[in-house]
Structures are given as structure tokens and as C-alpha cells.
Amino acid sequence: MVELIFELVGPYYRLSSAEVKAVIEGKGCRWKEKGSSKEVLVLETDCTVEYIAPRLGLTHRVLLHEYTGKQEDILKGNLKVELPEGSAKVETRRIAGAEGETQEIKEILGDELDNPIDLIDPDHQIVVLFTKKCHVGKLLYSSDKEGYRSREVKNRPFFSPISLEPRYARALVNLARVKEGETLHDPFCGTGGILMEALHLGLNASGGDIDKNMVNGCIRNLKEFGFECPVKLGDMGDTIPYELDNIVTDPPYGRAASTSGECTGNLYKRFFRVAKERLKKGGSLSLILPDKKFIDAAKGFRFLEGYSTKVHSSLERHYLLFEKI
Ligand SMILES: C[S@@+](CC[C@H](N)C(=O)[O-])C[C@H]1O[C@@H](n2cnc3c(N)ncnc32)[C@H](O)[C@@H]1O
Structure with missing residues (x-):
């Protein structure tokens, strides 16, 4: 001890x-x-x-x-x-x-x-x-201040206002308690902030995004920092693998986020349905949502813990951890 x-x-x-x-x-x-x-x-x-x-x-x-x-x-x-x-x-x-x-x-x-x-x-x-x-x-x-600084959103070759800063992306990955040898998927990977931290931890990661620019930018960012992993273009319903151990993700919310026209409430409901289908029993879902009210949409999951942060006066990020039941 x-x-x-x-x-x-x-x-x-x-x-x-x-x-x-x-x-x-x-x-x-x-x-x-x-x-x-x-x-x-x-x-x-x-x-x-x-x-x-x-x-x-x-x-x-x-x-x-x-x-x-x-x-x-x-x-x-x-x-x-x-x-x-x-x-x-x-x-x-x-x-x-x-x-x-x-x-x-x-x-x-x-x-x-x-x-x-x-x-x-x-x-x-x-x-x-x-x-x-x-x-x-x-x-x-x-x-490792220098390491985190080098991966900050503004220091990546491809960035967007939707990106998550590396220390927070790292915390989101850690909340999932991914075990050695398990898989992790980020179906809304954007510029790759979560994937970068997961790969830094030596985890077995993959990603997906509906926007071609994001997929290309994400691959470019990963490469810049010496990482590589599968990143697929497509709706989350098509990229999330079956028999998955963990999902760690940051879906669209707020003004700058793109949902390809789908309302966020509907996207979250659809996402929880797909995640429930693809995750193994006991698998973890660690994600950020803009409002705690969406916790109720997580049918088939047990809510374990949640933490709130403020982005600006009209946007909060809630870091939420669920377990697939
Ligand atoms: C908040 S951003 C993710 C930011 C990311 N964590 C980062 O560090 O850059 C959400 C992403 O979800 C993508 N997206 C929106 N609707 C989607 C869908 N139906 N399936 C997959 N990706 C989607 C957007 O293109 C956007 O890149």
C-alpha cells in the first residue's frame, strides 16, 4: 500500500x-x-x-x-x-x-x-x-506538460472548434476503465482528440465519422503524432463494430457541431440503440452530452457517474459513464 x-x-x-x-x-x-x-x-x-x-x-x-x-x-x-x-x-x-x-x-x-x-x-x-x-x-x-501542449487543438495540423482538448479527452478515455487487450471505438471521432489519447495509452482503438473532411483530418492528425488506427467514413450506425468492449465518444452538440441535419435528441436516441446492440454485456460507454436530461434516453444502460463542465455561458459538457446491462 x-x-x-x-x-x-x-x-x-x-x-x-x-x-x-x-x-x-x-x-x-x-x-x-x-x-x-x-x-x-x-x-x-x-x-x-x-x-x-x-x-x-x-x-x-x-x-x-x-x-x-x-x-x-x-x-x-x-x-x-x-x-x-x-x-x-x-x-x-x-x-x-x-x-x-x-x-x-x-x-x-x-x-x-x-x-x-x-x-x-x-x-x-x-x-x-x-x-x-x-x-x-x-x-x-x-x-508531461510539453506532450499535452503539443497535442492541443491549436497545435494539430487539422483542427476545428468542435475538438476536445487532450487532457479532457484523456480523462474521458480513463473514465471507461478500458482493460488490457480490450477494444475501444469512437463513432463521432471528429479531429481525433479521443483516439489520439487512447492510442497514447497503448489501447486498441478505432474510429468513425460521417464527415469526409473529419475522417481525412483525423487520419492526418494521428499520423502527425506517430499514431495509426482504422478510421471509417460513415454514420455511427455503420461504423460501430459488434462485440465491442468500450465506446468513448463526444457526439455533436452546440452551435458549431454538425449532425448532417438530424436533431441531436433523435441522434442520441438512435446512438444509444445502436450502442446497446453492439457493446458486450458489461461494456462501458463513456461520453459527453450537452444536457443531463439525455441520460434517460440511455435504455439498456446503467448510469454510473457524471461530471459537469462549462464551455461557455450557453454550453455545458457532461462527462457521463454508463455500463451496458
Ligand atoms: C463534437 S464532434 C467530435 C469532436 C472530437 N471529439 C474531436 O476531438 O475533434 C462530433 C462529430 O460527430 C460527427 N457526426 C455527426 N453526426 C454523425 C453521425 N450520424 N455519425 C457519425 N458521425 C457523426 C461530426 O461530423 C463531428 O465530427
């Missing part, structure tokens, strides 16, 4: 936290929460950090848990963190306007260390996160 601190990407902390738990559960491991704040998840798990951390989209850093509590206790000198040999640095971050005696705590923890301080290129880092509580841990993993 290991106790870890996850510094979550905001502002949709419930979604970020759910992603961590989904990755652990997808591996068949267990977790137990231990004094989390809204913005920082603290949990004990039998899963390794090497497995969890590189898979996450909505986590900045993962720390080995040392302390959660009041900063006054640290200010009184009640916390001593032991580090292996090598240079060290203490870093602090106040999250969402939280109050914190950052400089004082840096000095107190730094003075307690037996290691030489190196602010530029330390071998070890102690990170202090201030929320309503104070969380202290040893840095184990920092998110």
Missing part, C-alpha cells in the same frame, strides 16, 4: 478526482481516501504510482504523502521530512486563493533537511500545497 497526493487540474476537481480513481479501478486495484481537499486528492492504494501517474490527464503532480493537516503544526516545527542522499528543494503552491505562509514554511522545512539545497536542479523536491488544509509530500511525478 502507498499513500499518494494528487495535485488536481482545476476547475472541475470532481472530474479530475474521478479520473484518478477510474485509472486505479481499471487496473483492478483498490483505493481509500485519506483527508483530501476539494483541489487535492489524498489516497491509499495498492496500485503503483508508475502505473497511475503517466496515464492521468487532469493531474499536475503526484507526491508521496508525508503530511495533511494545519500549517500551524509545520510553523511550530513539528514536521521533519527525511529524504535520500542528494540535493533538495522545497516548493510551495497556494491553490485557488488559499492562505499560506509560503516563505516561512519553505525556510522551516528547508532548515530541517540534512540535504544541501539546490533551487535550480535538485535531486529531490518537497512540495507543500495549500488549500483549506496543508498537504506535504515528496515529488514522484510531474505531468
Whole structure:
């Protein structure tokens, strides 16, 4: 068992936290929460950090848990963190306007260390996160910012306003808890945001889209990042394979999305019917819809979890997870 601190990407902390738990559960491991704040998840798990951390989209850093509590206790000198040999640095971050005696705590923890301080290129880092509580841990993993930045919508050779940003596409894939060797299909693949993240995770993925431009653009985007997978042109009813394990998708909604003339309510109903027919029993359906009212259209599915995000004043994205019954 290991106790870890996850510094979550905001502002949709419930979604970020759910992603961590989904990755652990997808591996068949267990977790137990231990004094989390809204913005920082603290949990004990039998899963390794090497497995969890590189898979996450909505986590900045993962720390080995040392302390959660009041900063006054640290200010009184009640916390001593032991580090292996090598240079060290203490870093602090106040999250969402939280109050914190950052400089004082840096000095107190730094003075307690037996290691030489190196602010530029330390071998070890102690990170202090201030929320309503104070969380202290040893840095184990920092998110691949450069990788995510390079795959951002504006940095892809083919892009459109409908595209999903990579960290969010990654979270949607992770919510599905895809097991090793299983298949995943995105029938509304657009520019390929979801497929790119699925392939990055080494999953067995395929896609489809009704728009020829999207199919060609998606293949181009995948190629740009060194990926390849089957992407078919056609209505979702013709591209979703039978005996499928997982569907992860982001169907059309909002003003800029194209449905080839079909009203979205009708398209969603038709989609749920096809998905029910093609998914294996127990298969997962992880998708984004613009309104929770459409959950009722998912006949033949059990609704498991849902998280809301705001795109702009008139569009919300609801990340929803269903299981085929
Ligand atoms: C919201 S976009 C998907 C965006 C995608 N996640 C991305 O990152 O680019 C929805 C896509 O569904 C496609 N679409 C609309 N109606 C469809 C249908 N009946 N069957 C398959 N694709 C459809 C549109 O062409 C559009 O590319």
C-alpha cells in the first residue's frame, strides 16, 4: 500500500478526482481516501504510482504523502521530512486563493533537511500545497506538460472548434476503465482528440465519422503524432463494430457541431440503440452530452457517474459513464 497526493487540474476537481480513481479501478486495484481537499486528492492504494501517474490527464503532480493537516503544526516545527542522499528543494503552491505562509514554511522545512539545497536542479523536491488544509509530500511525478501542449487543438495540423482538448479527452478515455487487450471505438471521432489519447495509452482503438473532411483530418492528425488506427467514413450506425468492449465518444452538440441535419435528441436516441446492440454485456460507454436530461434516453444502460463542465455561458459538457446491462 502507498499513500499518494494528487495535485488536481482545476476547475472541475470532481472530474479530475474521478479520473484518478477510474485509472486505479481499471487496473483492478483498490483505493481509500485519506483527508483530501476539494483541489487535492489524498489516497491509499495498492496500485503503483508508475502505473497511475503517466496515464492521468487532469493531474499536475503526484507526491508521496508525508503530511495533511494545519500549517500551524509545520510553523511550530513539528514536521521533519527525511529524504535520500542528494540535493533538495522545497516548493510551495497556494491553490485557488488559499492562505499560506509560503516563505516561512519553505525556510522551516528547508532548515530541517540534512540535504544541501539546490533551487535550480535538485535531486529531490518537497512540495507543500495549500488549500483549506496543508498537504506535504515528496515529488514522484510531474505531468508531461510539453506532450499535452503539443497535442492541443491549436497545435494539430487539422483542427476545428468542435475538438476536445487532450487532457479532457484523456480523462474521458480513463473514465471507461478500458482493460488490457480490450477494444475501444469512437463513432463521432471528429479531429481525433479521443483516439489520439487512447492510442497514447497503448489501447486498441478505432474510429468513425460521417464527415469526409473529419475522417481525412483525423487520419492526418494521428499520423502527425506517430499514431495509426482504422478510421471509417460513415454514420455511427455503420461504423460501430459488434462485440465491442468500450465506446468513448463526444457526439455533436452546440452551435458549431454538425449532425448532417438530424436533431441531436433523435441522434442520441438512435446512438444509444445502436450502442446497446453492439457493446458486450458489461461494456462501458463513456461520453459527453450537452444536457443531463439525455441520460434517460440511455435504455439498456446503467448510469454510473457524471461530471459537469462549462464551455461557455450557453454550453455545458457532461462527462457521463454508463455500463451496458
Ligand atoms: C463534437 S464532434 C467530435 C469532436 C472530437 N471529439 C474531436 O476531438 O475533434 C462530433 C462529430 O460527430 C460527427 N457526426 C455527426 N453526426 C454523425 C453521425 N450520424 N455519425 C457519425 N458521425 C457523426 C461530426 O461530423 C463531428 O465530427
